Amino acid sequence: MRTTIILRTASNYLLPVLLLFSIFVLLRGHYLPGGGFVGGLIASIAFILHSFANGLKRTKDLLVMHPGYLIPIGLSISFLSGLAPVALFDEPFMTGLWSHEAVPILGNIGSTLFFDLGVYFVVNGVTLTIIFTISESA
Amino acid sequence: MLTAILTGFLFAIFLVFAGKFFRGKLAILSSLIPLGLFIYFIRFIGEIANGEIITRTYSWIPSFNVDLSFKLDGLSMLFTLMITGIGFLVFLYTSSYLKGHKYLDRFYGYLGLFMAAMLGLVLSDNMITLFTFWELTSISSFFLIGFNNDSEASRKSAMTALGITGIGGLLLLAAALLLNYISGTYSISEMLTMGEAIRSNQLYPLAVILIFGAAFTKSAQFPFHFWLPGAMKAPTPVSTYLHSATMVKAGIYLLMRFSPILGGEDIWSYTLIIVGAITMLYSAIHTIFRTDLKGVLAYSTISALGILVFLIGFGTEEAYLAAAVFIIVHALYKATLFLVTGIIDHQTHTRDVTRLSGLFKIMPLVGVAAILGAISSGGIPPSIGFVGKELIYESTSKAEWMVILMVIAIVSTKILLLYAGFVAGIKPFTGKLPENLQNTKKPGIILWAPPLLLGALGIVLGIAPFLIEGALIKPLVTAMGVDASEIHLALWHGFNEVLLLSAITIGIGTALYFLIKPSAKLENGIAKLDAIAPENLLWKFNGGFKIFSQYWTRFFQNGYLRNYISTIILFTVGVVGYIMLRDGRFEIDYMRLTETTISEIVVTLVLIAGCIYTVFTRSRLAAVVAMGVIGWSICLIFVFYSAPDLAMTQFSIDTLTVILFVLVLYKLPRYLKLSDYKTRIRDGVLSTVFGVMIAMIALEVLAVPANTEIGDYYAEKAYIAAHGKNVVNVILVDFRGADTMIEISVLSIAALGVFGLMKLRLRKSERRHYD
Numbered sequence: 001m002r003t004t005i006i007l008r009t010a011s012n013y014l015l016p017v018l019l020l021f022s023i024f025v026l027l028r029g030h031y032l033p034g035g036g037f038v039g040g041l042i043a044s045i046a047f048i049l050h051s052f053a054n055g056l057k058r059t060k061d062l063l064v065m066h067p068g069y070l071i072p073i074g075l076s077i078s079f080l081s082g083l084a085p086v087a088l089f090d091e092p093f094m095t096g097l098w099s100h101e102a103v104p105i106l107g108n109i110g111s112t113l114f115f116d117l118g119v120y121f122v123v124n125g126v127t128l129t130i131i132f133t134i135s136e137s138a
Numbered sequence: 139m140l141t142a143i144l145t146g147f148l149f150a151i152f153l154v155f156a157g158k159f160f161r162g163k164l165a166i167l168s169s170l171i172p173l174g175l176f177i178y179f180i181r182f183i184g185e186i187a188n189g190e191i192i193t194r195t196y197s198w199i200p201s202f203n204v205d206l207s208f209k210l211d212g213l214s215m216l217f218t219l220m221i222t223g224i225g226f227l228v229f230l231y232t233s234s235y236l237k238g239h240k241y242l243d244r245f246y247g248y249l250g251l252f253m254a255a256m257l258g259l260v261l262s263d264n265m266i267t268l269f270t271f272w273e274l275t276s277i278s279s280f281f282l283i284g285f286n287n288d289s290e291a292s293r294k295s296a297m298t299a300l301g302i303t304g305i306g307g308l309l310l311l312a313a314a315l316l317l318n319y320i321s322g323t324y325s326i327s328e329m330l331t332m333g334e335a336i337r338s339n340q341l342y343p344l345a346v347i348l349i350f351g352a353a354f355t356k357s358a359q360f361p362f363h364f365w366l367p368g369a370m371k372a373p374t375p376v377s378t379y380l381h382s383a384t385m386v387k388a389g390i391y392l393l394m395r396f397s398p399i400l401g402g403e404d405i406w407s408y409t410l411i412i413v414g415a416i417t418m419l420y421s422a423i424h425t426i427f428r429t430d431l432k433g434v435l436a437y438s439t440i441s442a443l444g445i446l447v448f449l450i451g452f453g454t455e456e457a458y459l460a461a462a463v464f465i466i467v468h469a470l471y472k473a474t475l476f477l478v479t480g481i482i483d484h485q486t487h488t489r490d491v492t493r494l495s496g497l498f499k500i501m502p503l504v505g506v507a508a509i510l511g512a513i514s515s516g517g518i519p520p521s522i523g524f525v526g527k528e529l530i531y532e533s534t535s536k537a538e539w540m541v542i543l544m545v546i547a548i549v550s551t552k553i554l555l556l557y558a559g560f561v562a563g564i565k566p567f568t569g570k571l572p573e574n575l576q577n578t579k580k581p582g583i584i585l586w587a588p589p590l591l592l593g594a595l596g597i598v599l600g601i602a603p604f605l606i607e608g609a610l611i612k613p614l615v616t617a618m619g620v621d622a623s624e625i626h627l628a629l630w631h632g633f634n635e636v637l638l639l640s641a642i643t644i645g646i647g648t649a650l651y652f653l654i655k656p657s658a659k660l661e662n663g664i665a666k667l668d669a670i671a672p673e674n675l676l677w678k679f680n681g682g683f684k685i686f687s688q689y690w691t692r693f694f695q696n697g698y699l700r701n702y703i704s705t706i707i708l709f710t711v712g713v714v715g716y717i718m719l720r721d722g723r724f725e726i727d728y729m730r731l732t733e734t735t736i737s738e739i740v741v742t743l744v745l746i747a748g749c750i751y752t753v754f755t756r757s758r759l760a761a762v763v764a765m766g767v768i769g770w771s772i773c774l775i776f777v778f779y780s781a782p783d784l785a786m787t788q789f790s791i792d793t794l795t796v797i798l799f800v801l802v803l804y805k806l807p808r809y810l811k812l813s814d815y816k817t818r819i820r821d822g823v824l825s826t827v828f829g830v831m832i833a834m835i836a837l838e839v840l841a842v843p844a845n846t847e848i849g850d851y852y853a854e855k856a857y858i859a860a861h862g863k864n865v866v867n868v869i870l871v872d873f874r875g876a877d878t879m880i881e882i883s884v885l886s887i888a889a890l891g892v893f894g895l896m897k898l899r900l901r902k903s904e905r906r907h908y909d
Contacts, residue, residue: 041790
């Protein structure tokens with residue numbers, strides 16, 4: 001794939017910035033617009049942009065593992081966050097657990113944050129799997 | 139009781155892991171399970187004889203009134219003893235019959251499943267559980283009938299049996315729902331107390347028809363009888379079990395169980411009498427034309443089932459008594475004859491009755507068993523068959539309706555059944571031994587003992603019918619809602635009309651046996667009438683349905699996404715449009731519309747321009763980009779109306795969609811034109827109509843006072859209950875977190891699907907294999 005040197009250079013800087021932004025969106029979700037779903041999409045856009053500029057192979061090397069693995073990881077995190085109240089406190093499945101003291105920036109941390117983190121991984125994994133697979137066979 | 143039922147299922151699961159031990163010499167041990175169950179149930183016999191009813195209830199789905207409730211009364215007692223008792227002998231017999239078979243463990247698994255399902259069926263006191271077990275018997279019998287799965291005929295008859303009995307099961311479910319609607323309960327015991335109310339309900343005839351549908355399909359009544367002879371493709375132990383003692387009797391059981399609730403009305407009695415009479419005569423006549431031993435037995439089973447239905451139709455004390463005795467009679471002699479047939483088949487490799495004779499010399503004990511079976515089947519004293527036949531004649535001669543005709547029908551049936559019993563039980567053993575059978579080997583004890591035991595039991599009970607009188611028959615008749623205190627079973631009734639009829643039956647039947655020899659000529663003769671047999675009519679209907687469904691599928695599932703979408707949109711426009719035009723009024727509340735701002739107008743103009751460009755551009759890539767523009771314009775509108783979450787998500791999704799589209803388009807042939815002028819106009823009209831309709835709905839929604847209850851609830855609770863200020867996110871991760879959980883699972887499956895489609899294509903060399 002032929003790309004301009006400007007895009008290539010820019011994407012190298014954009015990737016970490018966009019990823020940071022996606023995490024920011026993920027974390028603020030509970031109080032302000034954002035959340036795991038959008039965060040995951042933004043992260044995938046970051047990787048796709050990188051792959052457009054540098055070629056798919058480099059992005060894949062950067063990711064170390066196939067994005068498909070993010071799917072089971074995310075699903076497990078979400079499921080375990082739902083299971084935690086059952087296992088730890090004998091409460092119904094998916095009851096929200098909350099820390100008593102607020103953490104700076106994040107506010108109160110609850111099990112829902114981990115649930116959202118799972119969603120983030122799954123969305124990221126799904127999007128990248130689909131797009132990488134299709135662009136590889138194209 | 140639940141444990142007893144689960145035993146079979148657990149055994150079947152256990153075989154998955156420990157199957158290899160049961161394929162060899164240890165197979166015989168599996169018969170300990172039915173034996174154990176038999177002993178378990180027989181312990182209750184004293185309590186049952188005293189008129190007690192044993193119930194057990196386990197809560198299952200209380201919110202739907204569905205419980206695992208079980209009831210052991212006289213009726214279920216008889217059936218459980220038959221299922222486990224004959225089951226024991228069948229399990230035992232199989233260990234020798236299918237000795238060393240590759241899939242013996244699998245066979246035992248199916249058999250165990252079937253036995254457990256059958257036990258569940260006769261013990262269930264809840265209609266939904268009854269239905270569940272009912273269908274399980276159909277499914278497990280499908281496995282059993284199709285056990286020889288490399289034979290096409292075997293597979294076909296398994297399918298037929300499953301089709302017919304499965305449909306019956308669905309009718310039973312419908313009946314359960316309807317009876318629940320009428321009576322407000324699924325519990326059969328509770329229904330018993332409100333029989334009067336159920337019978338006077340206007341939906342009563344429908345419920346009766348549904349119950350009949352279930353019972354007639356399961357018990358092979360005309361015109362649904364044909365699956366049963368087909369099912370004879372199964373290994374003989376299966377035929378013994380399914381067709382003498384268990385599965386086909388499930389329909390009879392259902393009718394007996396429901397006769398105190400639904401019986402007594404004309405529609406119940408007359409239908410049963412007529413259907414039963416047709417079935418018993420029709421299939422009794424058929425037995426003359428069969429040369430396959432199992433064919434003869436299959437048709438005589440159908441005939442016997444017809445007699446039972448016929449008797450239940452009478453609904454009198456005598457008829458119930460006769461039916462109760464006849465169930466035992468039939469189970470004993472039919473199991474005997476089937477097992478004997480199995481031995482003959484196993485030793486001589488033929489079941490063609492025209493080629494079998496003189497086997498008595500080789501296997502005398504089997505011969506004795508067969509003759510005992512034949513005697514009981516013919517109703518010759520001193521067998522229990524005689525007692526049963528006398529009771530049947532007696533109850534028929536007291537019919538309130540067309541007595542002469544009834545008596546003629548039942549006597550002719552019994553004559554033909556005597557003939558059939560003789561053909562199956564006596565013909566192969568008498569006469570001269572043909573040369574090709576000279577070297578037949580003797581069967582082992584495990585093969586001949588079960589039929590001999592059953593045959594002997596038929597005689598013992600004939601001489602001493604009091605053995606079952608108090609323990610089994612009386613409780614059963616009581617369970618059917620009739621006073622049974624006057625019942626006395628006896629071999630000898632004295633000289634009366636019934637005895638005369640018996641003498642006529644035995645005389646003519648024996649004469650018939652000597653006059654008509656089964657022959658291929660007769661069988662071919664009847665085959666000419668196959669074209670109008672119910673089975674053939676069904677196959678023809680089946681064929682027609684197949685052709686219709688092919689056209690239907692080709693029309694709708696033609697593989698073009700655009701056609702699917704057009705169909706969906708057309709349908710929606712048709713249905714919604716019809717409702718909108720029917721009301722004929724559109725209320726648009728102009729007061730509620732806000733003033734448009736400049737930015738909105740600009741975005742809308744961009745949106746419209748994007749639409750027009752998408753439709754008219756010649757480049758696909760440009761069309762995709764224009765689609766992206768449309769999507770982003772919509773996102774901007776979300777932003778204006780303060781839905782930042784939605785807008786953000788939509789922005790990302792639209793971006794990714796455009797990328798995806800570009801990647802996919804890259805694969806399409808370059809100059810392929812997917813639509814011409816005409817289709818574009820057609821699609822354009824369709825989209826315009828759809829768009830206008832949606833716009834009108836949206837405007838009308840504004841006129842309806844909004845119900846903000848749900849929104850308020852979430853807004854109020856979001857911070858208190860879930861510590862979040864962003865209501866959308868709180869709903870996603872907390873209030874409706876389970877939905878999200880499932881949604882991300884669906885997404886994952888979609889990704890796996892794409893991955894599988896694209897990556898796991900077969901290599902060329904592999905592909906050829908499937909062409």
